[in-house]
Amino acid sequence: MTNELTGRVAIVTGGASGIGRTTVDAFVAEGARVVIADINGELGATVAAEYGPEVAFQRTDVSDAAQVAELVAVTVARFGGLDIMLNNAGIPTTMRAGLLDEPLDDFHRLMAVDLLGVMLGTQHAARYMAGHGGGSIINTTSIGGIRAGRGEPVYRAAKAGVIHFTKCAAIDLAEYGIRVNSIAPGAIPTPILASTLGHLDDIESATLRLREVMRSIRPLPREGSPSDIAAATVFYAGERSAYITGTVLPVDGGIVAGHAGNAFAEIEAEQAEPLSA
Ligand code: NAI
Numbered sequence: 001m002t003n004e005l006t007g008r009v010a011i012v013t014g015g016a017s018g019i020g021r022t023t024v025d026a027f028v029a030e031g032a033r034v035v036i037a038d039i040n041g042e043l044g045a046t047v048a049a050e051y052g053p054e055v056a057f058q059r060t061d062v063s064d065a066a067q068v069a070e071l072v073a074v075t076v077a078r079f080g081g082l083d084i085m086l087n088n089a090g091i092p093t094t095m096r097a098g099l100l101d102e103p104l105d106d107f108h109r110l111m112a113v114d115l116l117g118v119m120l121g122t123q124h125a126a127r128y129m130a131g132h133g134g135g136s137i138i139n140t141t142s143i144g145g146i147r148a149g150r151g152e153p154v155y156r157a158a159k160a161g162v163i164h165f166t167k168c169a170a171i172d173l174a175e176y177g178i179r180v181n182s183i184a185p186g187a188i189p190t191p192i193l194a195s196t197l198g199h200l201d202d203i204e205s206a207t208l209r210l211r212e213v214m215r216s217i218r219p220l221p222r223e224g225s226p227s228d229i230a231a232a233t234v235f236y237a238g239e240r241s242a243y244i245t246g247t248v249l250p251v252d253g254g255i256v257a258g259h260a261g262n263a264f265a266e267i268e269a270e271q272a273e274p275l276s277a
């Protein structure tokens with residue numbers, strides 16, 4: 001740790017679980033004071049209680065503009081400012097096999113949390129930061145927002161929206177010294193994975209199978225973890241990235257770079273095998 005966030009104040013939405021929870025840890029370890037904002041009041045309060053006075057909790061639904069405005073106000077009142085806004089809260093969609101059977105019934109809630117929530121967090125943080133020397137806003141998208149694919153059309157569309165919005169906001173807010181970037185996690189084992197498979201009978205084996213599939217398409221042979229995302233977030237939050245805005249960084253073991261399968265090697269291996277009589 002290098003104390004690169006000493007004196008900074010951060011908000012982490014969705015900070016009660018998974019990637020957000022680990023990022024709160026990383027921010028505190030780097031010297032920041034943090035407000036955890038999460039819709040899960042019980043978990044959020046429990047997590048915040050594990051720290052000292054450097055961490056507070058504010059129950060917030062990120063899709064509600066009044067609650068997001070209140071979150072920023074409470075943070076400034078408690079810690080005297082706001083330098084870093086991590087718009088990480090998100091909900092998954094149910095994974096279904098194809099568009100023809102897709103009910104699109106979670107459209108409004110998904111867009112409200114995964115896209116509008118990011119927009120509100122960016123806007124309300126920026127309204128404060130613009131008059132107080134700038135800051136760094138980091139929006140969580142997904143590899144599903146970069147790569148088109150089968151299944152999860154609403155989730156992918158919402159996350160693609162996060163990337164485009166991030167670029168627009170970066171251009172708009174640059175004159176105030178506010179940088180806006182996004183991070184695209186891929187295949188990080190957190191509770192969200194099982195939630196996408198909640199409609200199946202055996203969620204546990206479906207989750208294991210899903211992780212197997214991810215392993216087979218990921219170029220890097222190692223598993224990702226919430227700490228990998230937190231490390232990228234600390235970089236965007238601090239001064240090392242002072243000349244970087246409007247970007248999207250996949251943290252995904254190379255999945256969006258391309259499919260790990262090597263069809264040519266497989267064909268070569270087949271040809272090398274002796275022909276059966
Ligand atoms: P998680 O389910 O562990 O954490 C999500 C957190 O967001 C939870 O604490 C939840 O209570 C909170 N939340 C949900 N709705 C909210 C709302 N309306 N207002 C405030 N808080 C709310 O999942 P994980 O994996 O840590 O997800 C974090 C972000 O990373 C999400 O935006 C997700 O879409 C994104 N992501 C995760 C990937 C992964 O492989 N785990 C892959 C791609 C993107």
